[in-house]
Amino acid sequence: MKESMNFINHKYETIIQDNGDTRDKLRQLQEENGSMQSKIDDLTSRVNQLEQNSRMTNIEIQCMPEKKDENLLNLVIELGKTINCNISEDNLAHYTRIAKLKKDSVRPRSIIVQFNSSKKRDQYLAAAIKYNKLNPNDKLNSSHAGLPGPKSPIFICEHLSATNKALHAAARQAAKDKGYKYVWVRSGRVYMRKTEHSEYKIIRNINSLNNLP
Structure with a gap:
């Protein structure tokens, strides 16, 4: 034992x-x-x-209707005339349609436009934002690019990386869920503001969204 x-x-x-x-x-x-x-x-x-x-000289034009014989250069130039930011081919390094993230999406493929300088890119972006603010009843649409047929809204924005694009989408959803009035992007960063007079918040990652009051 x-x-x-x-x-x-x-x-x-x-x-x-x-x-x-x-x-x-x-x-x-x-x-x-x-x-x-x-x-x-x-x-x-x-x-x-x-x-x-690497995208700091780029813009993304979303929802522009597609046509087989389209001239992307003319579309960008015509939009520039509308927003009072005249450009020529000399201001651009490259422009093209990009593949859809979701193949079954009915949205037209986005157009990526690369400017020769970030200064000219910023002027174009700022002019587009200003135009929409001054013309709330006639915001940018397909007719402003010289396209015939029914008007369809188009959007000019910064060309975001895949990570930042997903973060921007998550921020817009969080804004709806938590009552934030403003969500915007500047120089690749996502910002949010609850009211016109409240302090803005930089959204660096998903944790930033989870910690929003």
């Missing part, structure tokens, strides 16, 4: 020791995992910033 008890006690102490070692290893792994996750988040943020920086 005594030998059996000693054997059981020894096994119990061994189990306790092994359990303590396991907890120490688990704690160490959790710390290492937290450190690795922090590094991954930092690298992801840097990659996203690089992607956004």
